[in-house]
Amino acid sequence: MKLLQCLSVLASSALLARSVLASPAASPRLPDTKNTQATASKREENQENEKKEDKPSDPRYFHEPGGNMYLNHYDHMMRSYLIFFHEKNLETWIAHGSLLGWWWNGKMLPWDWDIDTQVPDQTLYYLGENYNQTTYQYRAAGEAKIRNYLIDVNPHFREREHGDGANFIDARWIDMDNGLYIDITGLSELDPATKPGVWSCKNFHDYRTADIYPLRDTFFEGVPARIPYAYDKVLLDEYHEKALVVTDFEGHRWDATRREWLRVQDQAVTPRHDGPHLGSKALRRRAAPEQQQQQQQQHSPAEKAT
């Protein structure tokens, strides 16, 4: 997955690569049949519940028509990860498609099935030595359910070279309910003697120290997060200008008023200039009060750019 992504980036077709990699069909996130079945039955359960009630029992849990129920898991997974790293004072920042999502509205791109974070190699070592196989219990605000996440550190994380390509992912933050996970990639100064200040991940992304540090404090999915200092340069290098400009993507359209990526299908049933309370059911769910509040609290990426 990562290899493909990187090679495609090298071939300057990041957007194409995303359209392939980001599609659910190409998702690597269904690790085994058991989990797939479990998830499928949960999905049916959710759809059942949705039929029964006009509005979801918890407004934060909207289910898109056609059902992309994974997004709920993704939100919690991302928040729990960021909160854990924040609590433990461990350095991490959001990367790749997640950083691009932040750039647009401080959230994950709704079609992106890949959550990516990066850590410096020192943090990776520390994680390996102190937190491998640790379970983190997370309870979302206003929710009774406890969610468990497992930290799994790749035993080969100390091999900082590209190697045979089999060990690109250094660590994972795994949702123990369903096996979904966040890819955590370590960055190292591979060759301080001849290439000082060049930080590389195992899959050929290079960054300069000044691209990353000092990290900027921001919010992602409503919780404190960090991003590389030169996030705009990092994004342009990886995705080119198009990804910051194109507002029709992967069946979604950027709604500048709501500052949301909306599915084109949803927009078709709602006049573009409707207020948030006049739209279709699906759109009202998207604009649930807590989400709006969260959005207001979030630092606007556009403001930060100045």
Ligand SMILES: *[C@@H]1O[C@H](CO)[C@@H](O)[C@H](O)[C@H]1NC(C)=O
């Ligand atoms: C983390 O734990 C797993 C499971 O016990 C083990 O296979 C792996 O080698 C450990 N990683 C490190 C870095 O020790």
